[in-house]
Amino acid sequence: TVSRLAAFQGTIFAEMSELARVHDAVNLGQGFPDWDGPARMLEIAREQIAAGNNQYPPGRGFAELRHAVAHDRHSRGAGTFDPDEEVLVTVGATEAIAAGVLGLVEPGSEVILLDPYYDSYAAAVALAGARRVSVPLARDGHRFGVDLDALRRAITPATAMLVVNSPHNPTGTVFTYAELRGIAELAVEHDILVLADEVYEHLTFGPPHIPIGTLPGMRERTVSVSSAAKTFNVTGWKTGWALAPKPLLDAVLTAKQFLTYVGAGPFQPAVAHALRHEQAWVARLRDSLRGKRDRLSAALEAMGLTPAASDGTYFVCADVRGIGADDAVEFCRRLPTERGVAAIPVPVFSDHPQQWRTTVRFAFSKQDAVLDEGVRRLSLR
Ligand code: PMP
Numbered sequence: 001t002v003s004r005l006a007a008f009q010g011t012i013f014a015e016m017s018e019l020a021r022v023h024d025a026v027n028l029g030q031g032f033p034d035w036d037g038p039a040r041m042l043e044i045a046r047e048q049i050a051a052g053n054n055q056y057p058p059g060r061g062f063a064e065l066r067h068a069v070a071h072d073r074h075s076r077g078a079g080t081f082d083p084d085e086e087v088l089v090t091v092g093a094t095e096a097i098a099a100g101v102l103g104l105v106e107p108g109s110e111v112i113l114l115d116p117y118y119d120s121y122a123a124a125v126a127l128a129g130a131r132r133v134s135v136p137l138a139r140d141g142h143r144f145g146v147d148l149d150a151l152r153r154a155i156t157p158a159t160a161m162l163v164v165n166s167p168h169n170p171t172g173t174v175f176t177y178a179e180l181r182g183i184a185e186l187a188v189e190h191d192i193l194v195l196a197d198e199v200y201e202h203l204t205f206g207p208p209h210i211p212i213g214t215l216p217g218m219r220e221r222t223v224s225v226s227s228a229a230k231t232f233n234v235t236g237w238k239t240g241w242a243l244a245p246k247p248l249l250d251a252v253l254t255a256k257q258f259l260t261y262v263g264a265g266p267f268q269p270a271v272a273h274a275l276r277h278e279q280a281w282v283a284r285l286r287d288s289l290r291g292k293r294d295r296l297s298a299a300l301e302a303m304g305l306t307p308a309a310s311d312g313t314y315f316v317c318a319d320v321r322g323i324g325a326d327d328a329v330e331f332c333r334r335l336p337t338e339r340g341v342a343a344i345p346v347p348v349f350s351d352h353p354q355q356w357r358t359t360v361r362f363a364f365s366k367q368d369a370v371l372d373e374g375v376r377r378l379s380l381r
C-alpha cells in the first residue's frame, strides 16, 4: 500500500460485519436496514433490466433521475438546482464525497472534519494529498454539538474545505440552525468550500434537517451530497448524487468521470420514481426508525449504558463503562464471540480517540425482533 493510504487498511464496517457473519452475531454494527424499500421502486429496476436498459448511462446520469433529484430538493425548500448543469449522479454518496474532495482540494491544503467522522472523508482527503484537520464535537449533556470556537481556531489560510455531516454519523446529532449558521458564517468569512453530506436528510425524529447550502452566502460554496441508500432502504444500489453550482459541479464531474465514469443504469429510473412518488413510504420509514431509536435507547438505558440523544440517522451511541468495559475497541472486538452481537467502536472514527474511548455505536435500522434479540444477548450476564 502506498504511504498516503497506509493508515486506511480494512474498514471497520467490513471487519465487524465479517465477525458478525462468522459468529452468527446480531449485527448492530454496519448501518444498513434489514428490510426492503418501496415495492414499485424495486419492480421498476427489474423492468428496466428486462427492457434493455443495460448499457452506459450518460456521464451525468439519466436526465430522469437528475430532474427528480432537483424537483425533490426544490419542493421541500432544500435549494433550487438546474438538473442539467447542477446535479450529478454518482456511485453512492461515497463517490460524490471522493470526487468532491479530489476535484476541489489542492494537494497540501487543509480539510476540516468534525470529529468523530464517517471514515471515507479521511481516506478521500488522503487520496487527494490534502491534510485533514479534525475538530471534536463537544458533549453538552446527552447531545454532541458543534464547538464553534474550536472550529474557528482550526481555520488557517490553507483551509480549503469543511465537511459538514448532518444528521451526523455516528452520533445521531442533527445540527441546529444556530450551529449551521455559525459554520456558514465562518465559511463565508474565510472563503471555505463546504461539502454537506446529507445521506440521512430524511431520517430525523424531532428537530428538522436544515440543508446548510440554503443558508446565506452558502449556495455558491456548497457541494451537497445525498443518496438513495438510506432514504429508500437500498444501500446495495450505490446510487447517489452531488448538487452544486456549475463551477463546483464541473470540478466534481472531472474527478468522477475517471473514478467510475458512470454508475449502474437500471437503478436510476427506479430511484427517480421513488423521489417523486414514495414520500408516504419515506414518512413511514422515518416513523418506524423513531420507534426503533426509542426501543434500543430504552433497552441500553435499562442496561446502564447511558445512550446519548439521537435525533436522526440509524445510530445511537452508548457508554460501555456502564457494563464494566473501559475500551470500546476491545469491547467491540470481543462482543461477537462473547455475546453474539456486533457494534462499532466510535474511537475508530476519531483523531481524538481518548475522548471517545468508551463510546460504542449501535445501529437500530433492524427489524424489532432482531433489535430485541440483540438486547437480550447484551443483557445476559
Ligand atoms: N456518508 C455517511 C455519513 C454514511 O453513513 C454513509 C454510509 N451509508 C455514506 C456517506 C455512504 O453512502 P453510500 O452508500 O450512498 O455511498
Ligand code: GLN
Binding pocket: 011, 013, 014, 029, 030, 031, 032, 169
Ligand atoms: N454507512 C454505514 C455505516 O456507517 C456503512 C457504510 C460502509 O459499510 N462503508 O455503518
